[in-house]
Amino acid sequence: MSSSTSAALRLVRAEFRLAPRDPMTLTFVLVFPIVCMLIIGGAFGTTPDRAFNNTNPSQWYVASYFTVVIAATGLVMLPVHLASYRERGVLRRFAAAGFPRWSFALAELAVGLVTIALAGVLLLVVAAPVYGVPPVHALGRVLAGLVLGSIAFVSLGVLLGTLLPSARSAQAVGLLLFVPSFLLGAGGPPPKVMGSVVKHVGDVLPLTWVTRTIREPWLGIGTPTASLLLVAALAVVATALAARRSAL
Template sequence: MTANTAAAPVTRHPSAARRLLVSELRMLSREPMTLTFVLVFPIVTMLVIGGSFGTTPDAAFPVNPAHWYVASYVTVVIGATGLVMLPVHIASYRERGVLRRLTASGFPRWSFAVAEIAVGLLAIAVSSVLLLAVAAPVYGVPAVEDPVRVLAATLAGSLFFVALGVLLGTLLPSARAAQAVGMVLYFPSFLLGGGGPPPAAMSDSLSSVAEVLPLTLVTDAMRGPWLGLGNETGALLAVSVLAVIASVLAVRRTAL
């Protein structure tokens, strides 16, 4: 009896995380506005901006400008998921007392963070594939020069922004507050960190701001090895450290 009783919690935790993941995917499918923003906004802006600078490399773009933006806009998807989708979704749960009810139902609090991180990573994967599928017949998808570094940057950047989204969602008091804060954080990051004008077209002050944005680090770490513009090892290491810190904080916050 004692051995069986002791073994029960060990098998329950993974099951709890899986059950929460399935439930969260179902709930997220009922939020069309949030999904539309993450799925559609990056694609529409990529199509518009990607075609605004032609296809010939110049002083501002060391490669085909359309390919520059196709590679960059994968990180726009990452930012939209972590700064807008997840904070609003989770803050609405916090506002309605869902986290307290999950705890009362016997779910480990950390399992909520794990499930939300998994949902965020899945959303990024689906949105990125859709974005590249749309870009392929219009601008073409540039060849990946260093797949290992690009994959590492994508995973680290996605984990950082998803964990940050979970953390913001558990800290902000309401879905409306999360939406306001998320938009304030997202649009400067989007415009300066990869989705807006190239660094060569920015003023010195804007360039200084862009350099310290986390989304810029993720974009540099991914776009450089993707387009053969450099390994960007420093950016990759910085993003990896941020991903670890944000993940630990997100799990600890939901475990309180």
């Protein structure tokens, strides 16, 4: 194993040890989607409804809230984590220690993707005995949307964290972006009951694209190829910008 690869792996391990030391944002990622899924899923019941494309509303929200985990990680957890590093001069110390330029972006990508995976599994474990986990109708498409959406939002999180000057500002901006994305793009009312203006706003939100690429093939109510292409493009652009901004 080369010295640069070994150094990068050390940085990845260090990031996994440091991530749990920010319990507030980690709790937000792990707990908030589950609590909201339980409340909103229970409010709409389990009887198939036209507003939910004739599917079980509670299972609609189980599929939808998987993307809330992605948004919480990318828009709140990672920006706060990285901005706090900038405040404390941690990035300068990493650079001075001789870590490869690409290693920090790799470490944050790994932390973000593993966090999403763990939080997503936890959400399904809680949902299973309460509402049941809806059967996956098109596994390949769901996995494609999940992977590309996760990469896109993790990269957006890294980019935000390198642009914002402090953890407090990162938290404020992250929540400002997260709340409308959450309400209009995944966790709020179904699009069919939204007003036309609100629905048009929701249609241009990246989280809406990600939610469609996961929820529709999961529930068997559509094959949103256009949304998947948009998510793929976002993942490529955001990853390139994040890698450039986070180079040590």
